[in-house]
Amino acid sequence: MNERDRQQRLYVAKMAEKLRVGKISRREFIRAAAFAGFGFSSAWYLGGCAPARPTPVETAPKVETPKVDASMGSGSLTPQQQFLKEVGGKFRGTRIKIVSENTSPGLVISKLMKEEFTPLTGIEVDWEIVPLDQVLAKTIQDTVVGATGGKGQSDIYYWDQAWLGRFVNDSIPVDELLAKKDLAYPDYNFDDFLPQLVRDIASYKGTKIGVPFDIPIFIMMYRKDIFEELKLKVPTTMQEYMEVVKAIHEAKSGQGIMGTVGQWKSGHYALQCDATAWMWSHGGAHFDADGRPMYTAEENIEGMRYMMELGNYMDPGVTGWDWGGQGDAFTQGKAGIFISWGEFFPGFDDPSRSKVVGLVEAADCPKEVKLRPREQCGYDETPGISHQGGSCLAISRYAPNPDAAWIFLQWATSADLTARANAQGANVPVRASNYTDPRVLANNKVTPGTTRHFEVTRRAIESRMGTEPHLPQWAALATDVNAVEYGKMTTKQQSIEDTLKAIQEKTEKALQAMREYGVV
Template sequence: MKESDRKSYLASITDRFVKGQMDRRAFLRATSKLGLGAAALGMGMGSRPFMLNKAVAQEEMQPSAEVMAWLKDVGKPFAGTTLKFATESTPPSNAINSQLKKYFEEATGIKVEIEVLPLEQVLQKMTLDVASSLGTYDLYYIDQSWAASFSQDVFDPREQIKAKADLAMPNYNIDDFLPALVDGISKYEDRWVGVPYDIPIFIMIYRRDIYEKLGLKAPTTFDELYTNSAAITKEMGPTTFGYAGQMKSGHYALECEWTAMLWGHGGSIFNPDKVFSGNDERGIAALDYYTKLRDIMPPGVNQWTWDGQGQAVAQGVAASMLSWGEFFPFFDDPTQTKVSGLCEAVIPPQPIALRKPEECGYGEIPGVGHQGGSSLAVSRYSKNPDAAWLFMQWATCADTQALVTTLGGGTGPTRASVYDDPRVKSHARVGAGTTRHLPVVRETIAEYMGSEPDLPEWAQISSDTIPVALGKYFAGSYGSSKEALDDIGTQVAAVLKG
């Protein structure tokens, strides 16, 4: 199939899926054959757990005078231009759209229209734009699983810096982006597919007060996570349980948590021969551990995505979870939860063993800190690429990220310098918009981050094959963990065969 035909067909089936004319399973199968990772689409994920810190927004968050002066000068030729950008609802997108873009618009005279949409609608608009080459959208929000598919449809920011020296932001410093995120999110082969924009990542969150009451220490190993959780459930159940999972059958959330358990037990999803290896000795041990942990979780956990998991901790039903770090500021907000000031964040439990990337297949990088992220890039089809490049630099510069981090509820920055910014550090206290968990996020990104395989069929495997079979296993449909994992291996092989 010609590349132009592939893009047109991809745009067509995405449009049909969004309009309800194609079911999720058929869509995943079709996109995998076209080389698009779409694991997170159509999963009913619900909103991510952040909100704007309104008190900060009213009091103190002002952009750098130097940045504004540069924008005012360099933006003059583009006054009157309108830029369009479609994005998922993320901390940076929401903070920029509702609180910060006015500063960019006032300085440059450039109007920025940001459409905050469900992820499948972002993909719909982007695929239609790429297929038509119309340039309706000037900037693309690129989920990490889409990097391979759209790597040729965006500018490599390194090329823009070299080719547009007169438009280069002073001290933009592209090397400030965390190297692990560049490699794990924003690169495909030798190209940068934008710059790291957003980074949800698994960290360990636990109830300090309950741990202290029972004489427990924060878990540093998987064995400690289980023994601590079992002790809490025994002592405080059925009111409070030791651990909450995200185990909804057939949902990507279940695959995410299982993957962290698998990597933490020295396993991997694929071996170097690109054969499913989640059913080897380490994989079986991981699922057996997950099963044992499941037995001391709250009833109903098999109906929870990360939304239910987070609410379990927020309402005092569970005392710990291994999950997305951006939950932490939500827990610290006394207007939203019952646990403000009672939670602590630590790095994920250390793996029993850890496979090296070269021992895996399809670019898989084992690590208990399961990550999911996105990049921001300028479209090659934009009618206003220079104006879009100015906006992209401003939206991802250190100053804007510092504002986003505080306004956006303590989300994890993608730049190293932002973690050390005094404005960010000043909010490392209990309360809405806290940043006191960010040192843990930073360390997890640098040392413990795990990245899923990169292959076209991963959308179907991760959002259908694996979580459906795991759901059946936890419902008792298999005789053993080995039987379940062997069946997953058989199904994965069939998907890869096509």
């Protein structure tokens, strides 16, 4: 305390003592104490026990409401808009809720939502964006409350393909929704969705539980300029891919351009995606046809060896990078070639963030060394080097407003809207019509939000796509067992064999528990 404070306090203490021994009256004491300060004016202490002053009333902050566009005359509306206005209008004032990850379509759709959907229908949409693992945590919490007899907080769930098994009982099946004729969106045409996506990212054991929404998928992307300079050929086999990576690394790592780049952040789903692609491309898989884990199979070990060899041609920081770090590195021109999410591609041609504008080409992934057929895998696992990380939107079984949510969902995944979103760089080619829509084709050139890679993407989806198994525990196993154990492998704390053995054991244990509950 400073000197002044100290003096004040000494003075007050002295006065207090005088008061105690009866030398001064209480009134005198308080006056003395007040005059001594303590840094606030104090004459009204003498009021002693006067009534309290009223305290200000607290007010809640105002919630913003998006502006409604009143200029929409009914004559100029398309059938879809007419539908939104008439059928959606019945739910005016309803507030529907979604929680999703920060992925490409989100911004575009939430923007269009404010421009079109909400003004026409009067339905408010709360679109909450949180990190992927938080989406999972929140969705689980919501379904637990729902499953134990409460109402959910979400109307629409955003499900990564890896979580489907977990939530299979928590959504209203799409067929049931499509059967609601009074809520049918004009020309919704569910068959327009690519059948592979419906099967692999929106169904569980043949039941359609959601609507395909987003489809990041592994394609091969390489630096055309480096390939020309080093006179390299676009690789078509795994062997060639490795040679190309090595050649680039040897020629260019001195200038800070690594051979390739990965997404190897331990404990993050990205690492599981990377590892799985190499596993599949060498004939491996997670589960055999009887649903037993088969991590320790020779093919899987081969795949991991390949992956670890690639690691020699990456930046050492790679073990701390998720897909964000990987995308950043390639966009900043730090690697020559990689196989990863096609979602990165539109950003490469954006001069405001990229150093490789117009220099990147997309190509089909090299041919797998060996490919295990889908029939020989368990839980609908489909090996294929083009690992997909798609997601679907589903109407919650515990939704407070399922009908309004279904109207929104149809709008958000309609042919028109997905095409517009794609044209704005959202990279959600989930419908066959998206690939031929003139608005999308117009971006087939070097421009921010380019769609130059769509042909490759479509081929990847239709013939090369790899899908992780859909079992209830997969959401947890993929991230919190596999990605953690792979993390120990990529940081060389654990050999390839030990890693796969550890995953094998933990998976078996989890399956055992599921069997006890009759889940599988």
